[in-house]
Amino acid sequence: MSEPVLTVRGIARSFGDHRVLADLDLEVRAGAAAVLVGPNGAGKSTALRCITGADQPDAGTVEVLGEPLDERSATVRAAMAVVMDDLDFFPDLTVVEHLDLFARAHRTPDADDVVDDVLEEVGLIAQSGQLPASLSSGQRRRLALASAFVRPRRLLVLDEPEQRLDQEGLAWLVDRLLAEKAAGLAIVLASHSQVLVDAIADDVVTLARPT
Numbered sequence: 001m002s003e004p005v006l007t008v009r010g011i012a013r014s015f016g017d018h019r020v021l022a023d024l025d026l027e028v029r030a031g032a033a034a035v036l037v038g039p040n041g042a043g044k045s046t047a048l049r050c051i052t053g054a055d056q057p058d059a060g061t062v063e064v065l066g067e068p069l070d071e072r073s074a075t076v077r078a079a080m081a082v083v084m085d086d087l088d089f090f091p092d093l094t095v096v097e098h099l100d101l102f103a104r105a106h107r108t109p110d111a112d113d114v115v116d117d118v119l120e121e122v123g124l125i126a127q128s129g130q131l132p133a134s135l136s137s138g139q140r141r142r143l144a145l146a147s148a149f150v151r152p153r154r155l156l157v158l159d160e161p162e163q164r165l166d167q168e169g170l171a172w173l174v175d176r177l178l179a180e181k182a183a184g185l186a187i188v189l190a191s192h193s194q195v196l197v198d199a200i201a202d203d204v205v206t207l208a209r210p211t
């Protein structure tokens with residue numbers, strides 16, 4: 001069996017005396033998907049933030065490709081594509097300019113072709129010249145997801161990627177994530193969509209709302 005792409009051991013996180021995560025373990029290998037489920041406030045986003053280095057666990061360890069997580073390392077930045085809940089875009093860059101930026105910054109081979117293909121796939125060809133403020137919320141979500149698919153990646157970290165997608169968008173997302181797994185990507189995501197969980201999860205991790 002391949003080495004794990006992501007290994008989480010015993011992470012814990014509290015805010016004041018509010019314990020959100022306690023002793024969370026997770027291992028995700030190439031071609032597999034782990035899905036975090038649980039009610040609002042259960043700690044799914046907190047866990048993903050600890051995995052990406054956006055937050056620090058109080059205890060436990062996170063390893064990416066066998067190395068302790070350092071989100072500044074070139075290896076981690078090249079491997080980990082992250083789409084979280086908060087969608088920040090440059091207000092003065094168009095849809096296609098955002099994707100060009102991601103693709104070129106990460107040295108995607110044949111960047112122009114990749115960006116065109118992904119724009120088509122996410123259904124944003126007609127909006128490619130628009131600024132983010134003029135997109136619908138679902139179109140902004142598609143742009144955020146597209147940014148992960150125009151760059152090299154070995155680990156996808158996605159926080160509720162189904163949010164604001166219509167039914168056709170959810171069907172696309174399922175197909176895309178299955179294709180990512182088939183291509184050897186490791187995926188960890190949080191979701192409230194049973195359709196998505198049933199379609200892609202190899203491992204379902206249920207977090208309970210803290211008491």
Ligand SMILES: Nc1ncnc2c1ncn2[C@@H]1O[C@H](COP(=O)(O)OP(=O)(O)OP(=O)(O)O)[C@@H](O)[C@H]1O
Pocket residue numbers: 015020038039040041042043044045046047190
């Ligand atoms: N920076 C913070 N300071 C204080 N409390 C926080 C902070 N971040 C998260 N929390 C708390 O931690 C708990 C878990 O939040 P989190 O966002 O991880 O939940 P979630 O499972 O992702 O929920 P949802 O399904 O609503 O997205 C919540 O009670 C939240 O208020």
